Amino acid sequence: MNIKPLTSALGAEITDIDLAVPMAEDDWATLYKAWLDHLVLVFPDQHLNPEQQIAFARRFGPLDDHHEDPTYRLPGYPEIYQIGNFIHNGEMAKTKDTGRKWHSDHSYTTRPTLISMLYCKKIPPVGGSTMFSSTYMAYDTLSEKMKSMLEGLEVVHDFRNFLSPSFFWKPKVKDFSSIKERFPPVVHPLVRTHPETGKKVLYMSEGNMSSIVDLTDDESRCLLDFLFMHAKRPEFTYRHFYKVNDLVFWDNRCVQHYATADYSHDANNPRHMFRLTVLGQRSGRLLEDLRIVEPVQTAAS
Numbered sequence: 001m002n003i004k005p006l007t008s009a010l011g012a013e014i015t016d017i018d019l020a021v022p023m024a025e026d027d028w029a030t031l032y033k034a035w036l037d038h039l040v041l042v043f044p045d046q047h048l049n050p051e052q053q054i055a056f057a058r059r060f061g062p063l064d065d066h067h068e069d070p071t072y073r074l075p076g077y078p079e080i081y082q083i084g085n086f087i088h089n090g091e092m093a094k095t096k097d098t099g100r101k102w103h104s105d106h107s108y109t110t111r112p113t114l115i116s117m118l119y120c121k122k123i124p125p126v127g128g129s130t131m132f133s134s135t136y137m138a139y140d141t142l143s144e145k146m147k148s149m150l151e152g153l154e155v156v157h158d159f160r161n162f163l164s165p166s167f168f169w170k171p172k173v174k175d176f177s178s179i180k181e182r183f184p185p186v187v188h189p190l191v192r193t194h195p196e197t198g199k200k201v202l203y204m205s206e207g208n209m210s211s212i213v214d215l216t217d218d219e220s221r222c223l224l225d226f227l228f229m230h231a232k233r234p235e236f237t238y239r240h241f242y243k244v245n246d247l248v249f250w251d252n253r254c255v256q257h258y259a260t261a262d263y264s265h266d267a268n269n270p271r272h273m274f275r276l277t278v279l280g281q282r283s284g285r286l287l288e289d290l291r292i293v294e295p296v297q298t299a300a301s
């Protein structure tokens with residue numbers, strides 16, 4: 001197999017390998033090391049049926065069956081979840097705006113995703129890209145004083161934060177309290193040690209990160225704003241423009257990503273991805289020691 005780095009921060013293109021056939025152990029070891037070294041791997045021109053895609057992903061660990069949202073599972077293959085602006089049962093898929101803020105997948109849960117894998121089935125003539133940033137590099141480039149300040153801090157990850165309007169995406173959420181019930185806020189350490197590489201890394205998921213535990217609101221806002229700006233510096237990123245049959249996957253423990261709204265949402269030229277999700281280890285904790293107070297109208301307000 002041929003491994004070509006795509007930027008100095010992250011990303012590598014792997015060619016001369018057919019993911020449809022079972023892989024010998026030495027090839028698997030090379031591929032696995034490339035994944036740990038480059039964080040995002042791109043395999044162009046792969047021809048995989050659903051069984052082959054699932055078999056490849058399963059070598060990394062157990063797969064999500066997407067039971068939380070069965071609507072867009074590929075019929076007969078619950079491990080494959082369809083994302084994009086394609087027509088599904090006569091209407092536009094509700095996954096058309098998935099991932100429109102920087103994030104690490106499922107950081108708002110206590111079992112964040114290990115690997116997210118996208119297999120490109122259709123792509124519009126222009127755009128449909130994904131941006132990735134290395135949060136190893138975000139950590140490494142901080143000053144030593146800042147690193148020691150951040151050590152031990154914990155961050156609240158709240159899915160309601162993700163569902164607030166952003167520049168390109170205006171989700172219409174009617175009931176935030178039911179979102180909170182389904183996905184109660186969780187807490188993760190800000191600085192972690194990657195369990196396989198042993199390197200320190202910022203655990204960044206901008207869209208979900210709502211506050212830093214035990215800081216004042218002002219301190220928390222100020223520090224989060226700095227981290228959000230810092231972690232997506234262009235030098236830390238790679239932006240992938242897909243071709244049909246690209247298979248792309250990444251390590252959510254050290255990568256943030258962003259699904260760019262850089263294409264026309266024309267249903268005749270859809271972006272259509274088959275997504276697989278390799279489950280991660282349990283980590284973090286529920287935010288049960290902080291009381292969340294919902295705004296209510298009172299006589300005094």
Ligand SMILES: [Fe+2]
Nearest residue numbers: 099104105257
């Ligand atoms: Fe995502």
